[in-house]
Amino acid sequence: MIGMITAAVVGCIGITVYGLLFGLVLQGVDRKCAARMQARYGPPLHQPFIDIAKLLCKDNIIPKNAVTSVFNAAPVIALAASITILLYLPIGSIAPVLGGWGDIILVLYLLTVPGLAMVAGGLASGSPYATVGSQREMVTMIAYELPLAIAIIAIAWRLNAAGVVDPFSLATIAQTPVWSVVGIPGIIGMLLLMVAMAWVTPAELSRVPCDTPEAETELCGGILVEYSGKNLALFTLSGAVKTVAMATLAVVLFLPWNLTWFVPLTGAAGIIADLVFFVVKVLLVVFFSVSLIRVGMARFRINHLVTFYWGYITLIGFAGLLLLVLDAVLGMGVVA
Amino acid sequence: MSRLPMFPEALRQFLKKPATNLFPARYLPKSITGFLGKVAAGEATINPPVAVPKNFRGKIAYDRDACIGCKLCIRVCPAHAIEFIPETKTVRIFVTQCIFCSQCNDACPVSCLHMSDEFMVADADRYSENLIVE
């Protein structure tokens, strides 16, 4: 028992450090890639670290008419929740630290917590810009949660239909690629779900075209407009960690393969090879689903965003779900 | 039919060389003045700025010996940047005040005023030696 607790504590600290560092590196990569696509050189890769260091040595300014307690608690909650998600996600071939105590449904809920914390912080900051931003963030969350849930449920359901034990556990999903249990309709369905997931990621991370809650040119930063110094640093870190979480989730759901499944590597070499492979997959996800989308489009208006996610992306998600069901019913692929 | 023409364009650009001119350095140096000091001392190299064309209007150059003290430049200077020195019958030009229109060059009957191609004239002191031409 004590051994387990020690392992969990060490694991948590390790994951926290990993999440923060990798998140900032991912942000650096994203900025660099976006810059290249815009014909710029972009900042150095470690620019996010410089930014955080700068923010950490600045003062926290709390507006006069803000609700101080909520205003200060929001960034801490957001960061804590983002890190907690990572504890349930496998990294390469390393099993999740708290894998035994929660599954993908918990992750789904935890993903909303940073957003909710931002909403609370925005509403507590007493600025009209932040209030508008908070309202938009809530609407955005309502809009993208449905397609995200559909994608996750569809995959877990298909695994269940294939007779896999404990289909909602992330470890199981990571061990059993859905691609290997589905037939042709299922593959098409999975591709559709992948498209849906690729579009949910920028919304979840509040990046263009879904950065309506922050909308620099409209709301000067919306939710975050009154935040400064350490609080802003915490929110930025939370965003960075969330990037890792979303990319990892996408990798686990859609690209779960490990290098060691194909190449006979054992021990430390195997783990390192899997980690490198995992990092490559995460970078690919970030490049296509964050950098490319954000440089390729204009910002949505909030009503477009709702139409887009509730209309098109949900439809795509449902189509994917239906195809997966059809796949199981017709008995194509693996069915228990 | 929805079209997003920027996606292929952005991907193409990703593989091309960026357009930025990295002046004065690849990344922001810790201290710009420190960096420029190092460049002056020959310890660092500077990425050159985009070359200026012929006839560029940069910092003014003044040939004091040719000047006849007619004051025509003072009459046409829009920025009141030129001051007459009665003792020597020459002029003094304040570069911080100068708007680089080169109107005085055109007006000068003996062509003693010219525009050089020097444009990096920023200084913390308005009256530094570099910024007063006489």
Add this chain to the structure above:
Amino acid sequence: MASKPTYNIPIGPIHPALKEPILFTFDIQGEVIKGVDFAPGKTHRGIEWMGMRRNPVQIAHLCDRICGICGVSHTLAFSRAIEQIAEIEVPERAHYVRSIIAEFERIQSHLLWAGVAAHELGFDTLFHLAWRVREEAMDVIEYLTGNRVNYGIVQVGGVRRDFTDDQFPRIYQALETYEGLVGKLVTLFLEDTTIKLRCMNCGVLSERDALELCTVGPTARASGLAIDVRADAPYAAYGDIDVKPILPDVYADAIKGDVYDRIVVRLFEVVDSVRIIRDLMDQMPTGPVLWETKYAKILATCKKAEGEAIGRVEAPRGECFHYVRMNRSETPEAWKVKASTYSNQMSWLKILMGEQIADIPIIVASIDPCMSCTDRVSVIRDGRQGVMTGDDLHHLSVEKTRRMQE
């Protein structure tokens, strides 16, 4: 049903959506704009005051600095006014040089605007692209005039620099660059779904409203008013070539007067400017470019001049209007600058009403406002900025008339 409560959002005087200081106050219900008011005068610089203490040769360069983008339109309008008063005849070739520079200015100004518009929509890649493309026009201008922004090429009586034969290839090279880029720009700006989504049917100004609010330039043309000073009252060399106002129907089927139409008009004006420059270069006459090279004589002529005149120029943003009165003195007796934004800004009240918060930046930018060109007055009393109403102004006029009668 009781009406929903509205809340107040200030945009400005400094805000990321605004490139220059101005204060908007919005009454918002949910995300919808229910009331708009704006207060200009936040960036008054006393340009006219400075001008009235300088001679016309000096003012020509002051005019370059009224606007940061239209470096030649204001100078051209001012010079035209002075040339009329002093009866100076501008050499033919100078007219062509003026027109060519003015067209290059239109190209760079419209591309700059296109970039800003893309940025307002959150489309930064397009912003970077438009500004990168704009560099070509800036480089040519720098090559021809000696400076990128404050060209300083127009002077009372002509232009200060002639184009030499060895400069022509560079100009043609720039024109070819733009001719090659047109297709790409049109695709990226006008066929992009997200831009269409954001700009179509947004900020609509009907033709009638455009006329009643006296809008000018691309703002008016996007609503279907065929007005263009270059065609209506040709100046410089525009009378020698074919200039027609560009209306949105060059690309779209119907004229709606929305933000999208304003993008269409500006992009196709860039295309048209390239064509105009080619035409001008083809028939450029030879000869001197300045009426008198001795500045003492120009100054003396201006000093002897008496009378008043107006100079009108089609700046990239619309009609730019200068009124000058000279009365046998070194400096003008009166100088009044009316920039195009002054005519266009009242349309904001109309086109912002009923739109969403998200559309404020792009709608405000869609008339291509230039506040520092427009701000001619700022009322400050006891350290506080006030607003002058029509009654106040009437009262002041009556007082002044009384003072003059005494």
